[in-house]
Amino acid sequence: MRRFLLGLAVLALSGCAEPASTSQSACALSATHEVAWTAETPDVVTTSASGPSCAQAVVQFVVRNSAGDPLWTFASTYYDMSYGGVPPEGAPSVANEQMSTFLAGWADVTEMRSGELPEWREGVATLTESATTFAYDTPFDRETYEMLRARNLAMICYAAAVEASQCLIVDPGSHAPTMIVAYGP
Numbered sequence: 001m002r003r004f005l006l007g008l009a010v011l012a013l014s015g016c017a018e019p020a021s022t023s024q025s026a027c028a029l030s031a032t033h034e035v036a037w038t039a040e041t042p043d044v045v046t047t048s049a050s051g052p053s054c055a056q057a058v059v060q061f062v063v064r065n066s067a068g069d070p071l072w073t074f075a076s077t078y079y080d081m082s083y084g085g086v087p088p089e090g091a092p093s094v095a096n097e098q099m100s101t102f103l104a105g106w107a108d109v110t111e112m113r114s115g116e117l118p119e120w121r122e123g124v125a126t127l128t129e130s131a132t133t134f135a136y137d138t139p140f141d142r143e144t145y146e147m148l149r150a151r152n153l154a155m156i157c158y159a160a161a162v163e164a165s166q167c168l169i170v171d172p173g174s175h176a177p178t179m180i181v182a183y184g185p
Contacts, residue, residue: 021125027054029096031103035111037154038170038177042067045156047107049078054094055087061106061158063168063177072168072177074160078102084162114169115152118179120145127181135181147173148180155180 030048037043042066051057059081061074078094079087082102120127121144125135127145136147148169157167164184171178 017075020038027051027057027096027099027101028057029054029099031100031107033104033107033109035063035109035156037063037111037156039073043071044046045109045158045161049099049103051078054078054096054099055091057099058095059103059106063156067138074158074166076161081106081159081162085162110126110157110165112155112157112167113152114155114167114180117149117167119149134153136181136183139179145180 028050029122030046030049032047034042035045037159043066043107046062046064047059048062049059055078056076059076059078061072062070063072064070078099079085079091085091118127118130118132118136120138121130122142126137129144130136140148141180146172151172153169153172155167155169160182161184164182166179166182168177169180170176
């Protein structure tokens with residue numbers, strides 16, 4: 001009986017092992033960019049692509065602090081980030097050079113201060129109604145948004161879709177990265 005249970009335990013543990021991978025990804029690229037966002041030491045933005053082809057790649061956006069801890073992650077597809085939606089049948093292939101250019105541009109985030117965001121005027125129901133150029137959305141109520149804007153916090157903005165961006169701050173209360181606004185046409 002003991003041998004039978006030991007055999008079952010070995011069999012169960014062998015199911016937990018990582019499967020051996022025999023195929024190489026035809027698209028495995030990345031780009032990095034340093035930013036001054038959370039502290040005096042630079043944080044690192046890494047964008048990467050992985051897939052059977054670059055046209056089929058999943059793309060990831062990761063921000064890590066100087067110690068290497070992940071602060072923010074975002075994933076999408078190359079096609080959705082470049083054209084929007086799912087690629088149609090017969091969509092053109094994407095060369096590794098084209099993907100490398102995309103990743104380098106995506107990693108080069110916009111660094112600014114929260115004080116540069118548009119004011120959410122008093123008496124206006126939404127932030128979008130206060131803005132003149134883009135449609136803005138925030139997860140915060142007016143009072144919290146204006147407090148964060150007035151604190152003039154370090155902020156990074158990155159592309160989150162074809163015509164949409166998200167801006168991140170480090171919440172002064174929780175010390176966790178959070179999106180302060182998303183905007184687009």
